[in-house]
Amino acid sequence: MGEIRAGQVPTEYVDAVVVGSGFGGSVATYRLADAGKQVVLMERGRSYGPGDFARSPSELSTAFWDPSEKLYGLFDAWTLRGLEGLVSSGLGGGSLIYANVLLRKDEKWFVNESPLPGGGYESWPIGYRDLEQHYQRVEDMIGVDRYPYQDTAKTNAFEQAAQAGGHTVFRPPLAVSFSTDADSPAQPGRMLPLADYGNLHGKPRTTCTLCGECDLGCNSGAKNTLDHNYLSAAAATGNADIRTLHEVRGFSRASDGSWLVRYVIHDPQHPSSTGDLPERLIRCAKLLLAAGTFGTSYLLLRNRMTLPGISPALGTRFSSNGDLLGLLFNASEQVEGRTVPRQLYGNRGPVITSTVRVADALDGNGATGRGYYLQDAGYPAFFNWLMELSQFREALPRAGKVAAKIIENRLFQRNRSSISADLAMALGPGRFSSTALPLLGMGRDVPDGRMYLREGRLAADWTLSTSQEFFESVRGAMRGIGDQLGAAFNDNPLWKAQRVVTVHPLGGAPIGANDQVGVCDPWSEVYGQPGLYVVDGAAMPGPVGPNPSLTIAAMADRACEHLLEQSWASPVVAAGSSLAGAAPEGGPVDAHTAQDPAAPVEPLNPRATSVAFTETMRGHFTLGVGEPASGLAQASLRHERMMFTLTITAKDIDRFTADPRHPASAEGFLDADVLGGHCPVLRGWFNLFVPDEQERRLMLYRLHVQSPGGRQLTMVGFKDIHDGPGVDLWPDTTTLFVQLLEGHVFPPAPEHPAASGLLAAEDPAVLGSGILYIEPLDFARQLTTFRAQGPRKVQALSAFGGLFLGSLYRSYLAPRRVRKNDHESA
Structure with missing residues (x-):
């Protein structure tokens, strides 16, 4: 497919496009492909087979995802208000870096009308019985086992400490192959047989080597990640087209009901600015979003202008x-009446081997508070070196003693040629790392956070405050396990800054019983958007409690089962179909006032001199309000911002000054949170000091823009230049009243009486309104941007300045002089 052009209709059509390949996307791809549907899976990241995951410092330094910085790696780190997030970018999604646990959501934790601080409720419109068969289906497809070894130090220590503290402990189902088949004993490093559907990587896999590297990507292939099962099985059907390094940017619904998906293709071999990548287009009957909680929420927010209602x-x-990370250090035990270090060896085994469940008040057994799970957390062996190096105070004296011995040997000719013992002393016993154990906590925190766009980027309002009691309980349980192990409990460093690290972000497009409490219906279809589904963590209406991967997969399986029962009639592509599903190219046009964009334009004088300047305005704008002052008030409360940066160009200064409408062109971009962020200006008009019927002078703005999803919009605005009470020159020339109109609406014909361009607030074509301002610093920058091009640069700038200052004089100073003379005459 080539890049998108105006009026282009895509020739590529498939039954379904799935965005993202995590637990929702991989399940959906297989279920639909297995049912005979033609599916395209778009994964922004790369494919990683056994042996492809980074391990060396140089490899890990580039193992992050940020294409704008030429990084195309596995880890995608986010920082938001109140928390840090770590998610995956690769074929298989989060399964590539999660800790293998596949636990079902507790039956009694599917709450209904659980009040939230600040209003609203956490409500699950489905229950355990709705998901039970889907849980089983996913477990069978992925393949689960419980940790089989009985001699793992960290596992035994965690289980003994938990039991001594009164907890119930068990080994959870893990998506790891410990043995070659169900009848064989667990044994590390054994070759795994190939599944009937093959493996899309074409590389051998072995049983778990107990290296603790699950969260960095499993290089042995023992981890049953989604690429080894669901995606390989989908590819084997012949109906799934799996595309890596394909990133979806936008989507909209066409008039025939199909979905038009905009995407770009990354090329790590020839990296370029992400903004320069050409957008491509594909059309589908069903669109399933599974880009992860952050990715899916961002896509929906960015494209909500193409999702009316x-x-x-x-x-x-x-x-x-x-999610909460705790750290236990310096574990110890009593041996023959002496306190000695307790060796835990956290790098031995998979990351998680055992689990504690702490009861919830919902369980009805006398428990109080919100329930949670605790799990041991292993780590790769090289982390031991990092931990030991962090103990600088202990290492420095040891190094000093070794240096002293070497000097002593040289100075006094002791003839000691063996220094092995000295080097052993320098390294030390490694006690700090061998007696350490991280702990993971997760459970039913309060789901009252909110995600939104700020300057085109994903932002979130989330704090610890409403879940403080929950997190204190988790910390207390971790400290209790530490006490049983004779270990010191430490919070992770971010806790002191009242921040947590989450690897299980959820919500943003929750399922709900109706469209007032949920974005999606109980089957994961977006309300009011037929054929659009959310099948990942974003669809959760609250915390799952245990590790959420299995519940996400089960909900996706259930959604696809329902989806396959719906109509799949292929839309018919009509010649000249609109891309955006809103107004066709050109937008609604009033025949009496519109200027024909195809009308001939008087040719530009080749010796003309142009004048240009750049203007930036900022303010607030909201949808659903037609009157600018009211729009400003509501948008300010919601923190819904709008700004633009425009380069205004008078291409022929003589024609510009002679024409009473003083027309110029405008280029640049508009950026508004509620529009999805950055919207390029496709065509723009500007008029300076146009007199209107009320003897005011107006600065008129009209911008044809396109939302990220492809919806055509027009921003109209005016500055009202008139002499009112008080000193109002600055606010008049720096305040812009704006409306947003449906489609591309052209300016009135030159002979039409000048008007502000705004429509009546109740006009159905008005989508929203607000007010923008020039801030003093932006105004100072604007003064430095005036440029002239052509043979008469100085005269052109002078002519523009004369027109501007003369108009201000006639608007403000002249009327006051007339009033003063009239007063003196009286």
Whole structure:
């Protein structure tokens, strides 16, 4: 497919496009392909087979995802208000870096009408019985086992400490192959047989080598990641087209009901600015979003202008799933009446081997508070070196003693040629790392966070405050396990800054019983958007409690089962179909006032001199309000910002000054949170000091823009230049009243009486309104941007300045002089 052009209709059509390949996307791809549907899976990251994951410092330094910085790696790190997030970018999604646990959501934790601080409720419109068969289906497809070894130090220590503290402990189902088949004993490094559907990587896999590197990507292939099962099985059907390094940017619904998906292709071999990548287009009957909680929420927020009527719940019910990392150091035990270090060896085994479940008040067994899970957390062996190097105070004296011995040997000719013992002393016993154990907590935190866009980027309002009691309980349980192990409990460093690290972000497009409390219906279809589904963590209306991967996969399986029962009639492509599903190219046009964009334009004088300047304005704008002052008031409360940066160009200064409408062109961009962020100006008009019927002078703005999803819009605005009470020159020339109109609406014909360009607030074509301002610093920058091009640069700038200052004089100073003379005459 080539890049998108105006009026282009895509020739590529498939039954379904799935965006993202995590637990929702991989399940959906297989279920639909296995049913005979033609599916395209678009994954922004690369494919990683056994042996492809980074391990060396140089490899890990580039193992992050940020294409704008030429990074195309596995880890995608986010920083938001109140928390840090770490997610995956690769074929298989989060399964590539998660800790293998596949636990079902507790039956009694599917809450209904659980009040939230600040109003609203956490409500699950489905229950355990709705997911039970889907849980089983996913477990069978992925393949699960419980940790089989009985001699792992960290596992035994964690289980003994938990039991001594009164907890119930068990080994959870893990998506790891410990043995070659169900009848064989667990044994590390054994070759795994190939599944009937093959493996899309074409590389051998072995049983778990107990290296603790699960969270960095499994290089042995023992981890049953989604690329080894669901995606390989989908590819084997012949109906799934799996595309890596394909990143979806936008989508909209066409008039025939199909979905038009905009995407770009990354090329790590020839990296370029992400903004320069050409957008491509594909059309589908069903669109399934599975880009992860952050990715899917961002896509929906960015494209909401192409989703009219989408639920006001978009962005809500954000939760960290109660993720909390704790650290135990210097474990010890009593041996023959002496306190000695307890060796835990956290690098031995998979990351998680055992689990504690702490009861919830919902369980009805006398428990109080919100429930959670605790798990041991292993780590790769090289982390031991990092931990030992962090103990600088202990290492420095040891190094000093070794240096002293070497000097002593040289100075006094002791003839000691063996220094092995000295080097052993320098390294030290490694006690700090061998007696350390991280702990993971997760559970039912309060899902009252909200995600939104700020300057085109994903932002979130989430704090510890409403879940403080929950997190204190988790910390207390971790400290109790530490006490049983004779270990010191330490919070992770971010806790002191009242921040947590989440690897299980949830919410943003929650399912709900209706479109006021949920973005999606109980089957994961977006309310009011037929054929659009959310099948990942964004669809969770609250925390899952345990590790959420299995519940995400089960909900996706259930959604696809329902989806396959719906109509799949292929839309018919009509010649000249609109891309955006809103107004066709050109937008609604009033025949009496519109200027024909195809009308001939008087040719430009080749010796003309142009004048240009750049203007930036900022303010607030909201949708659903037609009157600018009211729009400003509501947008300010919601922190919904708008700004633009425009380069205004008078291409022929003589024609510009002679024409009473003083027309110029405008180029640049508009950026508004509620529009999805950056919207390029496709065509723009500017008029300076146009007199209107009320003897005012107006500065008129009209911009044809396109939202990220492809919807055509027009921003109209005016500055009202008139002499009112008080000193109002500055506010008049720096305040812009704006409306947003449906489609591309052209300016009135030159002979039409000048008007502000705004429509009546109740006009159905008005989508929203607000007010923008020039801030003093932006105004100072604007004064430095005036440029002239042509043979008469100085005269052109002078002519523009004369017109500007003369108009201000006639608007403000002249009327006051007339009033003063009239007063003196009286």
